[in-house]
Amino acid sequence: MVKNYFKIAWRNLRKNRASALINLSGLAIGLAAFLLIVYFVRYELSYDSFLPNADRIYRVTVRQEENNQTGMYSARTYAAVSPVLKSEIPEVENAVRILAEECLLHYKPAYTKFNNQKTYWADADFYKLFGLSFVEKGNLDLLSQPNHAIMSLSAARRFFGNDWSGDKTPIGKTIWLNEGVSFMLQGIYNDLPRNSHLAADFVVSYSTLTSLIGPIMENAMPPSGNFDYNYIRLQEGADLDKVSKSVNQVLLNKIPDAQKQNITYRFDLQPVRSIHLTSSIADELRPNGNRIFVYALAVAALLILVIAWVNFINLSTARAMDRAREVGVRKAIGADQKQLIAQFVTEGFLYSIIAAVISVLLVLSFIRPFQNIIGVHAPLFSLQNIKLWGFFTGVVLLGSLLSSIYPAFVLSSFRPVKVLKGKLYAVSPASGLFRKSLITLQFFTAILLLCGTGAIYYQVNYMKKQPLGMDNEAVLVIHSPRSKIGSPKRIDFFKTFRNEALKDPAVRVVASSGCLPGKEFLNHLEDVRQAGVETGKNISYDLASVDEGYLPVLGAGIVAGRNFSEQRPEETSVLINEKAVTTLGFANAVDAVNKRIKIKGKEEKEIIGVARDVHYRGLQNAVSPLLLTYGHNYEFGFFSVKIDPAGMQGTIERLRQVWNKTYPNDPFDTFFLDSFFNEQYNNELAFGRMFSAFAILGVFIACLGLFGLVSFTASQKQKEIAVRKVLGAGIARIFILITGQYFKYILAAFILAVPFSHWLINYWLKGFSYRFQVNWWMYLLPVALIGLVALIAVSGLSLKAAIANPVKSLRTE
Amino acid sequence: MIDLKGIYKWVNTGNNRTFLLRDVNLHIKEGEFVSIMGPSGSGKSTLLNVIGMLDEFNEGEYNFLHESVHKLKEKQRTSLYKQYIGFVFQAYHLIDELTVYENIETPLIYQNVKTSERKAMVADILDRFNIVGKKDLFPTQLSGGQQQLVGIARALIAKPKLLLADEPTGNLNSKQGEEIMNLFKELNNEGVAIIQVTHSEKNASYGSRIVNLLDGMISPLSP
Numbered sequence A: 001m002v003k004n005y006f007k008i009a010w011r012n013l014r015k016n017r018a019s020a021l022i023n024l025s026g027l028a029i030g031l032a033a034f035l036l037i038v039y040f041v042r043y044e045l046s047y048d049s050f051l052p053n054a055d056r057i058y059r060v061t062v063r064q065e066e067n068n069q070t071g072m073y074s075a076r077t078y079a080a081v082s083p084v085l086k087s088e089i090p091e092v093e094n095a096v097r098i099l100a101e102e103c104l105l106h107y108k109p110a111y112t113k114f115n116n117q118k119t120y121w122a123d124a125d126f127y128k129l130f131g132l133s134f135v136e137k138g139n140l141d142l143l144s145q146p147n148h149a150i151m152s153l154s155a156a157r158r159f160f161g162n163d164w165s166g167d168k169t170p171i172g173k174t175i176w177l178n179e180g181v182s183f184m185l186q187g188i189y190n191d192l193p194r195n196s197h198l199a200a201d202f203v204v205s206y207s208t209l210t211s212l213i214g215p216i217m218e219n220a221m222p223p224s225g226n227f228d229y230n231y232i233r234l235q236e237g238a239d240l241d242k243v244s245k246s247v248n249q250v251l252l253n254k255i256p257d258a259q260k261q262n263i264t265y266r267f268d269l270q271p272v273r274s275i276h277l278t279s280s281i282a283d284e285l286r287p288n289g290n291r292i293f294v295y296a297l298a299v300a301a302l303l304i305l306v307i308a309w310v311n312f313i314n315l316s317t318a319r320a321m322d323r324a325r326e327v328g329v330r331k332a333i334g335a336d337q338k339q340l341i342a343q344f345v346t347e348g349f350l351y352s353i354i355a356a357v358i359s360v361l362l363v364l365s366f367i368r369p370f371q372n373i374i375g376v377h378a379p380l381f382s383l384q385n386i387k388l389w390g391f392f393t394g395v396v397l398l399g400s401l402l403s404s405i406y407p408a409f410v411l412s413s414f415r416p417v418k419v420l421k422g423k424l425y426a427v428s429p430a431s432g433l434f435r436k437s438l439i440t441l442q443f444f445t446a447i448l449l450l451c452g453t454g455a456i457y458y459q460v461n462y463m464k465k466q467p468l469g470m471d472n473e474a475v476l477v478i479h480s481p482r483s484k485i486g487s488p489k490r491i492d493f494f495k496t497f498r499n500e501a502l503k504d505p506a507v508r509v510v511a512s513s514g515c516l517p518g519k520e521f522l523n524h525l526e527d528v529r530q531a532g533v534e535t536g537k538n539i540s541y542d543l544a545s546v547d548e549g550y551l552p553v554l555g556a557g558i559v560a561g562r563n564f565s566e567q568r569p570e571e572t573s574v575l576i577n578e579k580a581v582t583t584l585g586f587a588n589a590v591d592a593v594n595k596r597i598k599i600k601g602k603e604e605k606e607i608i609g610v611a612r613d614v615h616y617r618g619l620q621n622a623v624s625p626l627l628l629t630y631g632h633n634y635e636f637g638f639f640s641v642k643i644d645p646a647g648m649q650g651t652i653e654r655l656r657q658v659w660n661k662t663y664p665n666d667p668f669d670t671f672f673l674d675s676f677f678n679e680q681y682n683n684e685l686a687f688g689r690m691f692s693a694f695a696i697l698g699v700f701i702a703c704l705g706l707f708g709l710v711s712f713t714a715s716q717k718q719k720e721i722a723v724r725k726v727l728g729a730g731i732a733r734i735f736i737l738i739t740g741q742y743f744k745y746i747l748a749a750f751i752l753a754v755p756f757s758h759w760l761i762n763y764w765l766k767g768f769s770y771r772f773q774v775n776w777w778m779y780l781l782p783v784a785l786i787g788l789v790a791l792i793a794v795s796g797l798s799l800k801a802a803i804a805n806p807v808k809s810l811r812t813e
Numbered sequence B: 001m002i003d004l005k006g007i008y009k010w011v012n013t014g015n016n017r018t019f020l021l022r023d024v025n026l027h028i029k030e031g032e033f034v035s036i037m038g039p040s041g042s043g044k045s046t047l048l049n050v051i052g053m054l055d056e057f058n059e060g061e062y063n064f065l066h067e068s069v070h071k072l073k074e075k076q077r078t079s080l081y082k083q084y085i086g087f088v089f090q091a092y093h094l095i096d097e098l099t100v101y102e103n104i105e106t107p108l109i110y111q112n113v114k115t116s117e118r119k120a121m122v123a124d125i126l127d128r129f130n131i132v133g134k135k136d137l138f139p140t141q142l143s144g145g146q147q148q149l150v151g152i153a154r155a156l157i158a159k160p161k162l163l164l165a166d167e168p169t170g171n172l173n174s175k176q177g178e179e180i181m182n183l184f185k186e187l188n189n190e191g192v193a194i195i196q197v198t199h200s201e202k203n204a205s206y207g208s209r210i211v212n213l214l215d216g217m218i219s220p221l222s223p
Helices: A002-015 A017-045 A081-088 A140-144 A153-160 A206-213 A240-253 A272-278 A291-318 A320-332 A337-374 A386-412 A416-420 A432-465 A490-502 A550-554 A578-583 A648-662 A673-716 A718-726 A731-765 A777-803 A806-811 B044-051 B074-084 B100-110 B115-128 B144-156 B174-189
Strands: A057-066 A069-074 A092-107 A112-122 A134-137 A148-152 A174-177 A181-189 A202-205 A229-234 A264-271 A475-479 A507-513 A523-525 A528-530 A541-546 A558-561 A573-577 A596-599 A603-611 A626-630 A638-643 A670-672 B002-013 B016-028 B033-037 B059-064 B085-088 B162-166 B193-197 B209-214
Touching (some): A002 A017, A017 A673, A081 A092, A092 A153, A112 A153, A272 A291, A291 A386, A320 A386, A320 A416, A337 A386, A432 A731, A578 A603, A578 A626, A638 A648, A673 A718, A673 A731, A673 A777, A731 A777, B002 B044, B044 B162, B044 B193, B074 B085, B100 B115, B174 B193
Parallel strands (some): A573 A603, B033 B193, B033 B209
Antiparallel strands (some): A057 A069, A057 A229, A057 A264, A092 A174, A134 A181, A148 A202, A475 A638, A475 A670, A558 A603, A573 A626, B002 B059
């Protein structure tokens, strides 16, 4: 019998190709959008779930407060945290420190070297806590001793190729780091999944750091700097509240009293799985996801799905008119209602399955660009995603059942006598209120998505057009040579490079700096005050050392005082920005010059000048107060070169030659400052693209639904239209008769959606320090656009009905 | 076989009650061939639909093969109907999406007859009606007479005791009509009771009895 049902369904589908196409495409697009969004949302929610016992792993964060003002809130804490917690709190099963940096690694026998390799200096238990699985293993116990390391599989392939047989095994080989610290490889581990907030190419023993730098790397607590990420794993069943209290107690005990006088410290335990979406504090290991976007998209996915399916209901039921006679006949030859319901539910299933197959094909053809937009490259078909497909199948089956049951009941309830006599049944595609709220909801969503898209674009454009306090065009940045770190001659090397480069007339300025617009500051300072004025707010200051070329390279002017100079001793000099003038409590820039500041209660510096505020971070953030000291950066630095915009390619090639002469051991690794800076808007841009795609889909599906309903009305009112035309009604009147009722609900959707969008957009904009001015006409555009598209969608159909010869439809009576 | 006692059917329009059937009393024996006649709007089709259980009535008693139809629930009525009654329409009412073969087969599907049995039964009737060659055609590919033939075959496939026909020749030319009526006569001779609604005296003459209907009442002229 089921075979029979499918046969009929299939023939029906082929017979009514046009309406089937509308119905199927709406559903398929809706399902495809849903699948893509769920794929993304699942990925975002899956961060760090691969960790063994992820629910018991926490990261320790620190917050400094003074007078209820947060001075610093950082993911990095102090070196003593892990050992102290592990030894003093019984519930802490294991604890691991990580100090993260990007290093130059080289393997001397093969002359292979790679820059910017993500390197973690980590305690020996790192691989246990984070559940690394090993491809090759030496003696992992040696990781507790200096100069041993493990490497990720992908990095190992870069260094050692693919053939690891016999002597070629990487285990026991030596890798040199930066200026030449050597590490013996004790293991090759499978790369951490990309859906982790951790990413490491090379994990070296933490004790190396202690042996290089000293015990400060073991027992640092405030006022020492916070450079380590500390992760702890609690025992099963441990009471989180209780442990949190003990953590604070134990750690606060280790902070000298003097330090605690003005400042309160608070340590929090962050569940490791929540870091990606909810943390977003200072010094994150990797940029976090945006949970507002994730949740917004999840809701959008649900809405699109519901809309697509209710459309399906409406369109199927509207087609009931055509099926009425068939139902009558079937009843007359002995079908009971159950059998008819089964038939129409089967049909619903067939449609849903076809739509699902099309949607999967759509997803497969759009997955690459989609992955590029969202920056997620998890395979669509994989064991991890088996749940995704299970979920999708479940949604398709459940949805098809729910959406076909209503039309099935409507259809099967026809009284055969009436339909067989040719009396057209007055079926509504859904009960009045249901239909009205549906169409309102559809357009409500469409407007919301479109307004949201508009807002994202306005905001990104606004941010991109704002003056940044600098001229970042045609600034080529080179990663500083890692092989010279620690070399006393590194400054001489730089000067050689600079002077050689400046001989080129296309090279204007060459600078060396420890910071860069668009790059998070490595160092922050708290407890900075005017000397002699012990009060004042405890605020976190960005800190970096730069040379005299730095401000000129950025084209950032000096407001008062002077720039650094090569000719003067600048050991105690400091440059501040305009924002710091205010936070330090000076009346104005001129007032600040030649004043002294005191750092952490002891070290004094003299302000030699005030630089104009430069945006280091994207305009999501306000300008932070900044301290610049004079010096050639020790590591992590950048060489910036301002070049002539004309003939850039040639200039860069000449620079490369100069570089290779000065730094034969270091790669010439460059990027342009302006595009680097704008990468900070990638997140917003990606979501803007995503939103606009889904907004277009939303509008499309909504119009599809409208189209279906209007076609239904047109056929239902055929007779009324004919009679009115005979009585002399014009085409315009008929048009209004058909479409009028629906536009009323679209109007209602406008009225509801605009204030809601306005509220949402303003809520979203609160996350930006610099935001565009929301204007009423920004809502008018999407509204007008949707209105126009809807009008176009229905006008052809309505006009056809309005122009039709009335005699034809009257003759049927 | 059929026993109608005091059947009334009406519709309310505003304050007026319009009677479609008024105190219809009718007894039909098994194997009878009855023609219902009367002017347009006299209630012929309504009566046929009531007998065929496609339509309900407001008052009276209807006994069909010792079952009290007026007391049955919808489900029981459907199963009674499925088993004993076949319907033939003026407009044939074949399902356009199904082939001749499938149209004829459908009632058997609704009665959960097994596939192999179905095949045999459909093959038999195709053979009998001489339409084996047409079995894979769709209704729109057939002439009106052929369509009605298929309609009758479909009505007979489940071996009903009663065949109801609502102006079966109304859309056919006289030659086709004659063929259909001869077929009815033949079926009746085999023991199938037939009730037909017709305008044509000639068609009525094939039957054994004529019931005249006027304004929803059986006219006393009826034998």
